[in-house]
């Protein structure tokens with residue numbers, strides 16, 4: 170197994186591993202170490218059937234079933250299908266999923282540890298995914314700013330992303346209110362310690378973070394806007410240009426990510442994703 174860094178602060182390409190079959194324990198440990206070190210791993214040219222994707226992902230932890238049940242692979246609810254087209258070649262009910270900076274499931278008390286995504290079909294142009302390092306972004310803050318942020322908490326909700334971004338995307342089907350009511354907002358520390366690498370990481374995201382709990386709204390909004398600008402600046406970003414049959418795995422505890430919805434209408438992008446359960450971030 171060879172690991173080559175893909176940018177200065179995060180991301181690595183992993184060669185010499187076949188995810189289509191079970192990994193031996195040493196290889197698996199090396200993959201987990203690489204994930205803790207680089208936060209985003211790209212495995213090019215993989216042949217991964219859904220059961221193998223589930224098997225590999227489940228070695229990292231229990232798998233989650235996504236809240237949008239209609240997007241699960243029939244007969245295999247661990248696999249969430251992200252696609253812009255339906256099987257009838259029509260525009261899918263939720264095109265351009267995740268086209269805003271977010272961390273998966275931060276609106277849950279125990280957010281996702283990470284995700285594994287397999288590119289079945291990629292558009293001819295566009296449709297990249299951007300990732301940023303919340304560890305490198307934290308490290309680069311001044312001591313004054315760190316001192317201000319330490320000990321703060323933020324409220325996260327699923328509804329926030331819907332109200333702020335998702336509902337404005339043309340073609341988005343409305344979401345039943347009861348889905349929001351079933352997911353009341355949660356509180357997380359604004360900076361947490363990564364449970365494996367031990368690095369301090371910012372833990373807020375434009376998608377799901379509603380507010381900083383301990384500050385007046387205007388101050389909290391200004392600080393969040395600054396943090397989002399800071400975290401997503403080029404020096405902390407790895408932008409993945411997908412090739413068909415790439416597997417990309419990311420660590421939600423140390424990153425945000427964003428889909429770039431710039432491909433042609435009618436050009437198919439079809440991804441299979443598994444989501445690994447995680448623990449509550451600890452300040």
Ligand code: OGA
Pocket residue numbers: 251266267273284286296297298426427428429440442
């Ligand atoms: C996701 C996601 C981004 C993409 O699967 O969680 O945000 O580029 N995907 O599809």
Ligand code: MN
Pocket residue numbers: 267271272273426
């Ligand atoms: Mn996502």
